[in-house]
Amino acid sequence: MRTTSKGTRIFAAVATLLAGMTAAAPAAQASEAETRPLPHCTMYISAGTVDCYATFHEAIANATGGKVTDAPSAASAMHDEVFAQRLNSLTEPDGSPKTGVARVVTSIEFQHPRYQGATFTWYQSRGCDNDTGVEYSVRNIKDHNSWWNDRISSFRGYSKCQVNHYEHTGFRGARTGYRSEMSTMGVMEDETSSLRWR
Structure with missing residues (x-):
C-alpha cells in the first residue's frame, strides 16, 4: 500500500x-514567432536601415529603389540569369551607379542551402570596384536584425561584389573567404555573425 x-x-x-x-x-x-521578422528583409548597409517584407518581390523593389519591380520568386531567382543581369546592370563597370540609380544590390543571403527559405538582401548606393579593398562591412548582424545571426546558409553577390562571411562578430573566427556565390557553405552554414564586401 x-x-x-x-x-x-x-x-x-x-x-x-x-x-x-x-x-x-x-x-x-510564441516568443520566437514574435521576434522573427517577415521572411524577406533588406538593409541599406551604410545606414543600417532594415526593412522586412512578406514577399521577395517587395524586398527587391525596395533594395533597387523601384528599378526592379517584377522579381521572380526567391526560390527561382538564383537560377534566373536574366534577373541577375538586371541587378548587375544597375552599375557601371567600375561599380558606380548608372544615371538615375540610387540603390544597388550587393548580395542576397538565404536562410537555407541552395538558395531556399527566407532572404536578406543587402544594398548600397554603389556596387564594388575592381580592387581588393573592403567596400562595405557589417561588424555584427545582431545590431541590425538579431534573427538573422547564425542563419545564413547560401548567398550570391551582385554589382561586382564578393562577400566574406565571418563566424564571429568583428570579422573573427572561421570565414568563407571572398566569394561571388555559394549554394552551400560547409562549416560556415548557419554561422555568420559579420560580413565584408569587396
Whole structure:
C-alpha cells in the first residue's frame, strides 16, 4: 500500500512537471514567432536601415529603389540569369551607379542551402570596384536584425561584389573567404555573425 501511495505521488509529480514543460513550450515558440521578422528583409548597409517584407518581390523593389519591380520568386531567382543581369546592370563597370540609380544590390543571403527559405538582401548606393579593398562591412548582424545571426546558409553577390562571411562578430573566427556565390557553405552554414564586401 505504501508503495502504491509513493508511486502515485511520484507519478503526480512527474505529470505536474510535464504539464509545466508543455505549457512553457508554446510560450517559447510564441516568443520566437514574435521576434522573427517577415521572411524577406533588406538593409541599406551604410545606414543600417532594415526593412522586412512578406514577399521577395517587395524586398527587391525596395533594395533597387523601384528599378526592379517584377522579381521572380526567391526560390527561382538564383537560377534566373536574366534577373541577375538586371541587378548587375544597375552599375557601371567600375561599380558606380548608372544615371538615375540610387540603390544597388550587393548580395542576397538565404536562410537555407541552395538558395531556399527566407532572404536578406543587402544594398548600397554603389556596387564594388575592381580592387581588393573592403567596400562595405557589417561588424555584427545582431545590431541590425538579431534573427538573422547564425542563419545564413547560401548567398550570391551582385554589382561586382564578393562577400566574406565571418563566424564571429568583428570579422573573427572561421570565414568563407571572398566569394561571388555559394549554394552551400560547409562549416560556415548557419554561422555568420559579420560580413565584408569587396
